[in-house]
Amino acid sequence: MSEAQSRPDQAVDQTTAPAPAAWAAVISMTLGVFGLVTAEFLPVSLLTPMADDLRITEGMAGQAMSATAVMALITSLLTATVTRKIDRRYVLLGFSVLLIAANIMIAQAPNYAILLAGRVLLGVALGGFWTMSAAIIMRLVPEKNVPRALAILFSGVSAATVFAAPLGSYLGDVIGWRNVFMLASLLGVLALVVQFATLPKMPPRGRATLRTLIEVINRPRMKFGLFSLVLIITGHFALFTYVRPFLENVSGVTTAGVSGILLGFGVANFIGTYVGGALIARSLRMTIALMPMIMGLAGVGMVAIDGAVAPTTVLVAIWGMAFGGVPVAWSTWITRTVPDEAESGGGLLVAGFQLAIATGAAVGGLVFDTSGALGVFTIAGFLLLAASIIVTLGLRTAPVPAEQG
Template sequence: MPLPLLALAVAAFGIGTTEFVIMGLLPDVARDLSVSIPAAGMLVSAYALGVTIGAPIVAIAVANMPRKKALMSLIGIFILGNLLCAIAPGYAVLMAARIVTAFCHGAFFGIGSVVAAGLVAPNRRAQAIALMFTGLTLANVLGVPLGTALGQAVGWRATFWAVTGIGVLAAVALALCLPSKIDMQKASLVREFTLLKNAQVLMVLGTSVLASASLFSTFTYITPILEDVTGFTPHAVTMVLLLFGLGLTVGSTLGGKLADWRPVHSLMSFLLAIVAILSIFAVTMRSEIPAMITIFLWGMLAFAIVPPLQMLIVDRASSAPNLASTLNQGAFNLGNATGAWLGGMAIGAGAPLASLPWVGVATAAGAVALTWWSVSLDRRLPVAG
């Protein structure tokens, strides 16, 4: 892995860890700050909302800043936000700190994706993006379980101190490894927002929302599914989730390789495979070994779609790739929240846990339809700049 991409991956690892590790620490945070579990759960929702709303605001704020300086500034916000989390005296300050941290998330991945793609030959751009996102997948495989274990052992604040340290390490790596001059386009607010009139760009953003919603409509409730439907013990669930994380890592690499070949066709193939694998999981979830195999394949497909989607958004918004790429990160997070809400609505309406994969099938099928529509527009409309 080239050193600049490694530096971006280290930063992605820290950002991914801080986003998801809070889920494993909710009981500890709630107990320490004397709030309810649902109130602590709002720390997760607030982060996702911070990414969705903050991403375009921050991207526009740094639009004309040199790329290295922009990325260094964003990792600085990340370090500050996690430091505030570690020392937060109460719930309100912790909530504010989570939102501050979230503001750097979308813009960093958005700008970082464009920078990563520009550091390599044109036929390796998707692989470069996938290498950066390897940090995010490893955050789920290693960062979240290790951070959860650390927080449970010595207190949840220790986890945020550790993530702050990862942020400092990432800042040093970015300072040393990124080129001082990175090619960029001068941006104008009018031109940046013009991309929102581009039907092809909106199609990709919509696909990102639906694909992410497909994942989180079921994955949000994967622990009760594995315990109550499949029959795994809590300890075994942890191992199954590790298997899912390994699938994410494999999928990110696979998606990068195939997206460099034919991004639209690979995206469509992955989405159709997600529809199939979730349909299969609705059956295999009742048996341990088949469920484990299906979950690994599901994880692989879930992240295989990320590189082609990032490639498409950059290609279809060539006049404002940083804003478009950043908006795509907001779209993923909007999908996270939407999927969790859809799954919760289904359960609240009386649907059994075993039916949740069909919610994922429906939203993934929507992503397939939107991608097909985008392909048909592609044949009739010029790629907009």
């Protein structure tokens, strides 16, 4: 499939796309996102058996998510620069190979050090693939089809949220956590095969450098927006990383019950993606502020009721629905704030997410080891409420762009 010619007055053309739309390639990208996000969040539902098997604390097992997030953060900032001379098809295929290798390494890990090494490798694959994916999709379809293609891409995240935690928890109890990661490696193989068959050659465009990132981050509204994003995602992942210990130790839920509650979280999250989209059409700023407020109230509410099972189940679903709108809202914010630098802006957004994931998991682990799940949920809940207030008072959003004919 041939690429459209770049205009001489435009160094990086991120919206021009070939025709016809390469929908099979878009699906292959979605499979990649599904496999990566599934692997990233499997420890959430397998934290307890992983800790028992490797003879470490649950807090230490939670740091495995931090290792992935830190490496994904670094990779998201460097990918465009390091790979600027390589065909994007081969870059993405390489990240899919790393996904497979990382899952196999984690599944076979004899000790904590090898587990962390596998999670670091996963972080490279996650940060690189996710950073490039949105910009590449813009090259696979005509401009008018980009919103639809991005919606398909994000459905991979929602599907992983629905299936990874509950299915991982269930299968971990049936076949063991190591075999769950082996199954995750097969997801990577499937994504790699489909990508190999469908992704066209995509020569690199432009001359991405680290200076571009600095220029983008220094634009109006960017620093405050990224700071607000980090606060919100930190609070969420402090809750999410330790939700299984909370349900088991505070609510007294069985493994099967944990799977059911996490499934409810995932389904609500999927629905929340569309709810968030509808709210964004009314007010992007209101949506960005409202979601962490709901999440924070849910977290504090679970502590206040001391983990009573029935209301906790409802609150977990409400929390999941609220978080469903967060990635959609912030992705919309970045496209409106730096529309001319989608790849660099996307890299900064991924970096912000991963920094927050690492911070949330790390701080949550420290709090968990000292004051348990109740302490984690209390602090994270109030952090989310504070983030909502900060966004309400200080965040400014760009005007809605005019619709294209």
